[in-house]
Amino acid sequence: MIDYTVIGPGGAEDRRGDAAELRAAAAESAFVWVELDAPEPALLGEALEALGLDRFATAPVSIVHRRPKVETVDDAVLVLVKTVWYIEATQQVETGDLAFYTDGRALVTVRRGVVDPVPAVRRRLAAEPEFRAEGLPGVVHALFDAIVEQYDGAVEDLADDVSELERAIFSGERVDRNQEIYFLIRETLEFQNAVRPLVPFARSLKQRHGGTDVLRHPGFGAVAGHLLRVDAAIETCMSLLTTVLTAHQGQIGTWQNEDTKKISAWAAIAIAPTIIAGVYGMNFDHMPELHWTVGYPLALVLMALVCVFLYRGFRRNGWL
Known part of the structure; x- marks a missing residue:
C-alpha cells in the first residue's frame, strides 16, 4: 500500500x-x-x-x-x-x-x-x-x-x-x-x-x-x-x-628554525667549557699552569668568560 x-x-x-x-x-x-x-x-x-x-x-x-x-x-x-x-x-x-x-x-x-x-x-x-x-x-x-x-x-x-x-x-x-x-x-x-x-x-x-x-x-x-x-x-x-x-x-617551519638556533647556541655555549676542562683533565706533567696555585680558579674564570661572551653574541644575533 x-x-x-x-x-x-x-x-x-x-x-x-x-x-x-x-x-x-x-x-x-x-x-x-x-x-x-x-x-x-x-x-x-x-x-x-x-x-x-x-x-x-x-x-x-x-x-x-x-x-x-x-x-x-x-x-x-x-x-x-x-x-x-x-x-x-x-x-x-x-x-x-x-x-x-x-x-x-x-x-x-x-x-x-x-x-x-x-x-x-x-x-x-x-x-x-x-x-x-x-x-x-x-x-x-x-x-x-x-x-x-x-x-x-x-x-x-x-x-x-x-x-x-x-x-x-x-x-x-x-x-x-x-x-x-x-x-x-x-x-x-x-x-x-x-x-x-x-x-x-x-x-x-x-x-x-x-x-x-x-x-x-x-x-x-x-x-x-x-x-x-x-x-x-x-x-x-x-x-x-x-x-x-x-x-x-x-x-x-619558523618555530622549528628558532628552536634549532636555540639548541645550537646552547650547545656551543656548553661545548666551550667542556673543551677547556677536557684539555686540563689530561693531567700531563708538562702542561702550562698545571702546578699554579691560581690555575684552577683561572680555568673556571676562563670558562665563565667564554660562556658569557658566546651568550652575548648569540643574544645579539637573535639566536637566544
Whole structure:
C-alpha cells in the first residue's frame, strides 16, 4: 500500500491505496504527491510505475553518497539534491538527500537525513489557497528553496568556525593546528561536493532555461541565485583554509628554525667549557699552569668568560 496526498482546488487530502488507486487519483485531481522516507526499493518502484515516472535509473535507497544531479526524460524530470546541516559542537558537515520525480502532474519525493522541508510545505498546501493555485511547480520550488535556505545557515556556521580558526592561528600561540585545519578542509569539501554539482543547473534556471514546465516557476531564478552565492561562500571558505594551512606550515617551519638556533647556541655555549676542562683533565706533567696555585680558579674564570661572551653574541644575533 502507498501513502499519498491528493491536492486539488479545495485542499489537500491524505489517502492510502494500491498502485491502481494511486493512478486513478492522479488522473482525477490537480496533482498527487507521494512522500517516501527512505523506503524499500520495491515500494518506490511501484509508486513510480503507477505514476508513469519509472523512466529513470533508480539508485538503491541505501546508498548514502549519491551525487546531486538533474535528469530529464521527455516531460519528466528527476532532481536529486543534497540536504546539509552543520553540527557546531563537533564542526561536522552532515548530509542527506531529497529526490524529486515529477512530470508536472504527479510528484514523488524520497528523503534521507535529518533535514526535512516536507512538513512545512504540506502545511502551506493545507492552509494557503494561493499556494495550491501555483500547482506542482510551486511545491517543487518551495521544497528546493527550503533546502537552499538550509545551505545558507550551514555555510554561515562553517564560515564562523573558519574565521575562529584563522584568529587562533595568528594569535601568537605556538600550537600545532594542522589537524584542525585538515578536518575543516575535509568538512568544507563535503559541503562543496553537495552543492557544486548543482551549479550548472542553477545557472540554467537563472537564465530561464529550466527545460520543463515544472522548473519554470518564477521563483526559481531567485533560488538559483541564492544557490550560486552559497557555492561562492563555500569556495571562499576553502580558499581561506588553504591559505591558512600554507601560512601555518610556514609558522611551524619558523618555530622549528628558532628552536634549532636555540639548541645550537646552547650547545656551543656548553661545548666551550667542556673543551677547556677536557684539555686540563689530561693531567700531563708538562702542561702550562698545571702546578699554579691560581690555575684552577683561572680555568673556571676562563670558562665563565667564554660562556658569557658566546651568550652575548648569540643574544645579539637573535639566536637566544
